[in-house]
Amino acid sequence: MTGGAGFIGSAVARKLIAETGHSVCVVDKLTYAGNMASLASVSRDARFRFEKADIGDGERMRAIFASFSPDIVMHLAAESHVDRSIDGPAAFIDTNIVGSFVLLQEALRHWRWLAPERRERFRFHHISTDEVFGSLGAEGFFREDTAYQPTSPYSASKAASDHLVRAWHHTYGLPVLVTNCSNNYGPYHFPEKLIPLMIINGLEGKPLPVYGNGANVRDWLYVDDHADALLMVAEQGVPGETYAIGGHNEMANIDVVRSICALLDELRPDAAGPHERLISYVTDRPGHDARYAIDAAKIGRELGWAPKQSFASGLRRTVEWYLANAGWWSASGPASIAASGSARADRRQPEDREHAACRSNRAAGCEDHPAEEIRRSSRLLFGDL
Numbered sequence: 001m002t003g004g005a006g007f008i009g010s011a012v013a014r015k016l017i018a019e020t021g022h023s024v025c026v027v028d029k030l031t032y033a034g035n036m037a038s039l040a041s042v043s044r045d046a047r048f049r050f051e052k053a054d055i056g057d058g059e060r061m062r063a064i065f066a067s068f069s070p071d072i073v074m075h076l077a078a079e080s081h082v083d084r085s086i087d088g089p090a091a092f093i094d095t096n097i098v099g100s101f102v103l104l105q106e107a108l109r110h111w112r113w114l115a116p117e118r119r120e121r122f123r124f125h126h127i128s129t130d131e132v133f134g135s136l137g138a139e140g141f142f143r144e145d146t147a148y149q150p151t152s153p154y155s156a157s158k159a160a161s162d163h164l165v166r167a168w169h170h171t172y173g174l175p176v177l178v179t180n181c182s183n184n185y186g187p188y189h190f191p192e193k194l195i196p197l198m199i200i201n202g203l204e205g206k207p208l209p210v211y212g213n214g215a216n217v218r219d220w221l222y223v224d225d226h227a228d229a230l231l232m233v234a235e236q237g238v239p240g241e242t243y244a245i246g247g248h249n250e251m252a253n254i255d256v257v258r259s260i261c262a263l264l265d266e267l268r269p270d271a272a273g274p275h276e277r278l279i280s281y282v283t284d285r286p287g288h289d290a291r292y293a294i295d296a297a298k299i300g301r302e303l304g305w306a307p308k309q310s311f312a313s314g315l316r317r318t319v320e321w322y323l324a325n326a327g328w329w330s331a332s333g334p335a336s337i338a339a340s341g342s343a344r345a346d347r348r349q350p351e352d353r354e355h356a357a358c359r360s361n362r363a364a365g366c367e368d369h370p371a372e373e374i375r376r377s378s379r380l381l382f383g384d385l
């Protein structure tokens with residue numbers, strides 16, 4: 001599994017070790033988004049192995065394929081944050097497109113060398129997003145056959161990787177599976193993303209910044225429900241097929257934030273007043289997609305998957321987890337990254353780091369980063385979906 005130290009990958013790894021007999025080799029570069037603490041409960045298991053490696057490093061990938069000899073590749077490694085892709089797209093091209101290409105080539109090589117019955121069983125499962133489909137109006141749903149219309153550097157890079165994966169199936173016969181899922185939330189979610197950022201800021205009495213008027217709609221899926229769907233697809237999916245995965249939980253961002261406030265009021269009341277007082281509206285993200293919604297009928301019909309958590313039950317679990325696990329989000333650093341511009345700048349791509357100084361001087365800017373662009377990128381601190 002690539003990207004297994006990230007939010008969704010670690011949920012899949014924990015599930016694989018706890019609930020199945022599979023052996024798991026996690027391959028992860030440990031970027032700012034990777035966190036070994038998310039794998040602490042499985043890292044000592046005899047069936048678990050970890051390789052710190054970049055999926056773009058073909059030699060390392062070849063060596064790992066040779067020594068672990070997987071039956072299934074679950075490919076989750078990616079740069080995944082839309083706002084970061086607007087500020088520094090290079091890493092998205094490197095990992096999501098070039099890295100996926102390198103991994104496909106090494107998977108193909110591995111698959112061709114397998115004995116016939118193992119070749120028959122082998123699967124390359126590419127985990128992707130509903131953002132490749134672009135933005136919906138008030139009506140309609142994304143389905144497996146919806147035309148691609150990505151709008152951000154992130155979604156364009158994921159769309160490119162989806163195309164490569166399908167091409168390796170049609171051209172070389174590699175048995176691939178593709179899943180396109182809606183927004184995930186749950187425990188171990190890096191605090192630059194909307195839900196954990198709002199929980200942590202709310203706990204700390206800091207502003208809860210909401211893009212635009214908060215009307216953008218997303219379809220939310222609890223991460224363990226996504227992990228269940230991924231295991232079903234990896235083990236039972238039909239090679240060459242795509243499965244759309246969604247939570248049947250459409251919510252406007254502002255309603256998500258209000259729900260978090262209500263849970264915090266109940267579980268950790270603030271003497272200063274209701275948490276909704278902290279909501280503040282900030283300038284919208286450029287090209288912010290209006291609405292995503294998934295029709296997940298196919299995976300339900302063909303594989304029998306359905307989400308177990310409603311948004312209310314999943315959100316309560318999530319808030320309770322962040323309340324009980326401050327050690328994960330504070331000791332591992334992400335909260336301080338979300339809260340500090342300079343810490344965040346240090347974790348950006350080299351071309352961004354070069355301009356950390358001009359970013360800190362927001363009024364003036366520099367030749368490469370006019371003041372408006374700096375103000376826009378400062379919104380990175382306000383989280384994303």
Ligand SMILES: NC(=O)c1ccc[n+]([C@@H]2O[C@H](COP(=O)([O-])OP(=O)(O)OC[C@H]3O[C@@H](n4cnc5c(N)ncnc54)[C@H](O)[C@@H]3O)[C@@H](O)[C@H]2O)c1
Pocket residue numbers: 002003004005006007008009027028029030031032033034035053054055056075076077078079080081095099127128129130158180181182183184185190385
């Ligand atoms: N989070 C969502 O809501 C969501 C929804 C649908 C699909 N997805 C997709 O699921 C996958 C996982 O998402 P996530 O939210 O867990 O992401 P994440 O950012 O939390 O984790 C990504 C992981 O990939 C690793 N990584 C990054 N570049 C790498 C490289 N070059 N080589 C090896 N490892 C590398 C990181 O260290 C990190 O552990 C992504 O492909 C994403 O596009 C995410």
